Amino acid sequence: MNTNSEARVNNSALGRSRLGLVSVVGLFVLSAAAAAGVQYGIAGINDSVLKVVAIGWVAFGAMVGGAWLGARANETDPLGLVWGYGLASGAMITSAAMFLVPQAIGIAASVGTPQFGGIGLALGVILGYSAHTIGHRLTHLNLPMDVTAAQITIHALSAGAIIGIVYGSMPSLGLLLGLAIVSHKGPAGYAAARRLSRDGRPAAVLLLPAAAVGLTAIPTALLPVPEQPIINALVFGFAAGIFLHVAMDFLPKCETGSEIDQVLSVEEDSHHLLDQLRTHAVASTLLGSVAVVAAWLVVG
Helix, strand or coil, X not given: CCHHHHHHHHHHHHHHHHHHHHHHHHHHHXXXXXHHHHHCCCCCCCXXXXXXXXXXXXXXXXXXXXXXXXXXXXXXXXXXXXXXXXXXXXXXXXXXXXXXXXXXXXXHHCCCCCHHHHHHHHHHHHHHHHHHHHHHHHHHCCCCCCHHHHHHHHHHHHHHHHHHHHHHHCCCCCHHHHHHHXXXXXXXXXXXXXXXXXXXXXXXXXXXXXXHHHHHHHHHHCXXXXXCHHHHHHHHHHHHHHHHHHHHHHCCCCCCCCHHHHHCCCCCCHHHHHHHHHHHHHHHHXXXXXXXXXXXXXXX
């Protein structure tokens, strides 16, 4: 790489790092404004917004922590990656199935059309898959950006918006749902930082996607909620479908060509190691699911 190219890469990385710092400041400002709104009883701002603020900061901390570990690791730990993805995806699947799907079907059933909850669920899964599949084409284009960071940012912004709408529509929802939904931010940050590190790019660019959940969740939680059961059923169903798609995408895949396989590609007996990791993949996913059920039983 010549000097001019190196300078462009360094300037671009610096610019994205600064954007990340700006996004963190933005998250601080939104959080402070939401807390002040609750404290002073501003109309339209209730305690549910504080739940969204907490979820946004947990998502931020999880991704930053995962990225910090990933940027400093000499090599990617396949076992840790499997358990991270498995626990997170198991928790997400169970949370969406326990807290969002029943809401979608129940709200729609209250007006005699439970099918609308199912329609929202189907749309969420299909549109989530479509966006992911089309977005993958970005990896084949020569774009002046970190494609890894861009994809994660878009996902985090959309997930945050959905979380905000869901909590705005149903203030009685507990923190458990939101925390389980963002549980994948840790392993996702770790894996993304490892990819960036291998490409010689700074992990600081992940500050933006780390803050992105809160940046969209807090404002959307303040939006007025339409008192239309069909619309609310579609919203909850769509949210459940999106999160189920994300969770299934994060299921640890110990197959040839998967991310786990790429981590093990340097090993001569990678196929044998994949067989061993499949047991860990199943165990971690089950444990993540059981943990959510257990927490729900304890917390109520």
